[in-house]
Amino acid sequence: MYNLKTARLMTGNDAAAYAVKQSDVDFISAYPITPQTIIVERLSEYVASGELHAEFVATESEHSALSACVGASLAGARAFTSTSSQGLALMHEILYVASGLRCPIVMAIVNRALSAPLNIHGDHSDVMGSRDAGWIQIFAENPQEVYHYLIQSFRLAEHPDVLLPVGVNLDGFTVSHSSEPVEVLEDSVVKEYLPRNERPRLDYYSPATFGAFALPTHYFEFKVEQDKTLRKAGEVLDEVAAHYPSPEGRLRKIDKFNEDGRIAVIIMGGTTGTLRYAIKSLRFRDFSLISLKLFSPFPSRELVEAVSDADAVVVMDRSMSPGAPLHPLASNVATSLYEAGVSVNLISVVYGLGGREPTIKMVLEMFEKVREIARGGGKRLSRLFLGYQGDGL
Amino acid sequence: MLFELLMLGRGGQGVVTAGRIFAEAALKSGLFSQSFPEFGPERSGAPVRSYVRISDEPVMLRAPIENFDVAVVFERKLLDHRLVEMIRSGGLIVVGSETPVEFARSDIKWFYVDARKIVEELNRPRSINLAMLGALCSVLHLVPLNNVEEIVRRRFGEGNAEVVRRAASRVVEVEAAA
Known part of the structure; x- marks a missing residue:
């Protein structure tokens, strides 16, 4: 239950940006689109003011934004991006690359209808168009859940048995732009919850190949293995949630x-x-x-x-x-x-x-x-x- | 208890900010609150709405607000019959106006405040929203004026806190016609 003395009034987008800041991401790349824009706007302010030590890369499209996150993630960075609607549609190709290359990227998806007819308001058409891209997909009901679920997503994505990208979905406008009480954790508590694990990554001194070509002899096995991993991520989620320091904020399926x-x-x-x-x-x-x-x-x-x-x-x-x-x-x-x-x-x-x-x-x-x-x-x-x-x- | 409120003003007058401040002040006084703008593209000068829900338990409801207990209308020109009909019986309306507003419904309370004059006196031409907030707190008795004043002082300085106080002292109830 909320403690109204310590809760702050935050929109879904404010809560997302705050959670990502506390999650101490290393890399953010994004392209603005309604109703998501405020998330990366806030994050760019956190980076500019020095509150968050991260690389912020503004790109010319969502396709590039997610591509940049894939590169950063393969180099070992904790990477975040956020988008909506047409932006997610434009990322489509790279969504499969991110999951296939096992990049633990976290993305806030502020759900919005797809064109045509053009519409900026909320529905789940965007994420459902990407449902077979091999991402873990989580849905939040309100700004408080957006906050809790984003933090848990980083730990889930980076778990050695998972290493998959996670999308945290919030309804465009009705959650993203609604100001409601949100209780936040201390920075140090979030930091302790999100330790940095070693994972396979690009390393000059220990060369490895990511994104190799897979012929008919191997491709099938890659995809079935990926599916097994994604299914197993459900079990890991229970463990990740059980350790989350706020009991009422724990993510349940x-x-x-x-x-x-x-x-x-x-x-x-x-x-x-x-x-x-x-x-x-x-x-x-x-x-x-x-x-x-x-x-x-x-x-x-x-x-x-x-x-x-x-x-x-x-x-x-x-x-x-x-x-x-x-x-x-x-x-x-x-x-x-x-x-x-x-x-x-x-x-x-x-x-x-x-x-x-x-x-x-x-x-x-x-x-x-x-x-x-x-x-x-x-x-x-x-x-x-x-x-x-x-x-x- | 679930209380619903409409703020109606023009793009650029701080309608959304006013809703947010009111919701924040409610939260600080131990009530649950939710504030959201009318969603859509906005233009400077065009009518803009924002909504606030206040309750003694967590606000779960996310449906559009179609009827409300209170309407805060920043300018008399924005007042129309359809909007007045949407106020629940026993509710109230506060209108930014120089002169008493017409008494179109007797089952709600009518108030007016010369918000424009107050912001001119205090040389805060962009603070119409804060004057309307001051007037609202003074007549509604749900969220203490002090809480709003404190948030405004912290965010916009003492001069604007004075706008809130002055409007609170100048709001006038319209008497029912005999």
């Missing part, structure tokens, strides 16, 4: 709320708070909420355990997979349930595209509609679009 509710709602990111409020204060106690903090590697076992007894399972996606049988999160949930041999009444809900943040009224309408579907029973798949104003559905 899933966070359950009102567990006795018979209808389970699975969601990621800022809108979770609105659902928490609706369940707690507006008497929707028949709903339980599962806030997914870790999207990749996907915590299938924990999720199945949490929802297998539910009368209905609602999965809320803030992005779409056009033409696909299901949207990204719902698809992962459905596959996890299938693998566990669990059959449920599944309701896929798409919400919030292009920043259409659910209002209380929208949430209540959704809850009523879901109750109706749950009462109908059966093990089927229903699809809803929350707040969609067109017709033909």
Whole structure:
């Protein structure tokens, strides 16, 4: 629980920059894009004022920003970058290089819709377009979680059994620009939590090759090994979180709320708070909420355990997979349930595209509609679009 | 308790800063708070909104604010019927105005403060937002005036703290028409 005497009012972006400063990064490279810009703006100020001893490289594009981070990371630096939307799309090629070369880079992804039509507001289309890039993907609900999760991400990324890049996602504007109480740790406590480990790196006196060409004889094995490592990172995460000095800030793969509710709602990111409020204060106690903090590697076992007894399972996606049988999160949930041999009444809900943040009224309408579907029973798949104003559905 | 507030002014008048200071002052007085701007591209001189939520428990809600308990309107010209309708019954409105504002709804309290005159007297032409904050604290009794004054003093100096104090002493309640 917060200590209001020591908490400071910070936006999600402020909290991100502060966490990165305390994490004592060596290298930052970025290109500004709304709604992420403030993170690197603050970091450039920290570097300019001498509060943070890091190399700050302003590049001409996001593609170059992440490329520079890959180089710095291979040289042994603790590297950070941050982007949104089109910026992440432009990084696409290098996202795979960063994970394939096992660079423990940390990136704050301030989620924003993709063009066209052009839109600067929040949704998860950007990160879902990169979901197979082999990064660890974490989702924060509020500025406080942004702070805690970024610090833990450096330790997770740099763990000798992981050495993979980590994306920490926060919803554009509704989290990135919302000022809320944030409790921070002492600089020395963060420093102690993030020791610098030796890892394979470019070294003039001990030459090694990174980014070698892999022919059909080897490429396949590289990729399967990478997948195994990413899956194992889920176990390492528990260990990394267990050592985090703030017990309430520890990163859990899933966070359950009102567990006795018979209808389970699975969601990621800022809108979770609105659902928490609706369940707690507006008497929707028949709903339980599962806030997914870790999207990749996907915590299938924990999720199945949490929802297998539910009368209905609602999965809320803030992005779409056009033409696909299901949207990204719902698809992962459905596959996890299938693998566990669990059959449920599944309701896929798409919400919030292009920043259409659910209002209380929208949430209540959704809850009523879901109750109706749950009462109908059966093990089927229903699809809803929350707040969609067109017709033909 | 969940309390919601709207600040409405123009781009460049410090609407977002005012919301943030109020939220910070609430936090310092032991309340949970959240402040956010109306998201989107902003232009100097165009109407700008910012919102504040204050509660005695952590503010989880992240939905857009569609109704509010208090509206702080920096200029009378920005006041419109639709906005007044969005104020909850029992709430209040503070308007920056030279003269008493019209009494359009009797289930809310109406206040006005000549913010422009105060900032001119104190030669702080850019501190309209701080005058509105002073007036707000004086009539709302949720966040102590001292807390706002202290934050303003630390961030913007004693001269601006005086803007807050003077506005707090000059805000006037509009009496219901007989």
